[in-house]
Amino acid sequence: MASTIHCDIVSAEAEIFSGVAAMVIVPGEEGDLGIAPRHAPLLTRLRPGQVRVILPDGEEEFYYISGGLLEIQPHVVSVLSDTAQRAGDLDEAAALKAKEEAERAISDRSAGMEVAQAQAQLAQAMAQLAALERFRKQIKR
């Protein structure tokens, strides 16, 4: 059994593949990597592309990944794939969108400010009451 390596392909949302393989071929950032058993420990980034898992019986399985990270230990290969397309500018766009959303949430503030303030005060008063209640219980003990 020396000629197999355990391979896990996971994404943040699901486990994609887990099992033994004879060889795993991944699109590394600095060139494709063919990983045979007893590979030296290595960490690298992955490009979008195909992961080929060659099973011990010679069959091949293909998985498409849109980038991710790779960890190799002598008997384990872990492909941590990204589910989403990731790139600096795309992340930036997502960040901008989140900020806009926040601004929208704040801009609605002016409407019904008095009600809102009252509600906030109510919430704070409730918190204080709860704290008092706890305090009272402690005294009773």
Next chain:
Amino acid sequence: MSGSKEIVGKIKSVQNTRKVTRALEMVSASKIRKAQDMMQASRPYARMIRQVIGHLAHANLERPHPFTVERSEVKRVGYIVIATDRGLCGGLNNNMFRRLLGEFRGWQEKGVEVTTVIVGRKAAQFFRRLKVNISAATQDLGERPRIEDLIGSIKVVLDDFREERLDRLFISYNHFVNTMTQRATIDQLLPLPPSEEDALKQYWDYIYEPSSDALLDEFLVRYLESVVYQAALENLASEHAARMVAMKSASDNANNLIDELKLVYNKARQAAITQEISEIVGGAAAV
């Protein structure tokens, strides 16, 4: 019999309400399952990344990553608040908000500024009323939250942290203990608490392609994303569980109400019959 007619109307309306609460209860019961499955599915990724980070932390790095360094002075703190998009889930959100308010007040008394990143519409509704900064927001995660929906918000806070606009980062969500119990939880995300794993027994290091610094950064970002994503999933499962329980008790209350109303209705009916009989008897006696 105008009184009894009113009661019949009331009974009908309570019955209709009960139909709705029952339906919601059953819908949530089936959705808990799915949410729990998603929680399970996302665990291997988080576990593996945590392992790698554990290794990396022990490997000899030229300098520690900013995410792992405790800052001497805390001036500004950030909170990622994960709440639900919809209501009707009992005190789930409010319990968490109350805890948060307590923490916020604690920080503000120390003169520390609080910034929030909010996920979920209920959090947006609540925090827009407060005098805290909102640096990013996300809504409508739906039944299947995707990590893409969260990336933007996470990037905003991580950048803030990198550029020292934040000195500490927390995440608050409802931890799913089981169907009956959900616990409002506030965890520290950054700086990363040192891992409890034992030091590796023998020295070995990875080959890094490209450099260890760049990779560690990437791993840490991915790790934090997966933590936030998992918190969102837990919160979703908690939401459904809390809704199921809330709707169950609402259905039970509706049942009690219907029973009481039926009793009142029967009494009114009998009183009317008795009155009619006595009127007839009285009338017959008079003749």
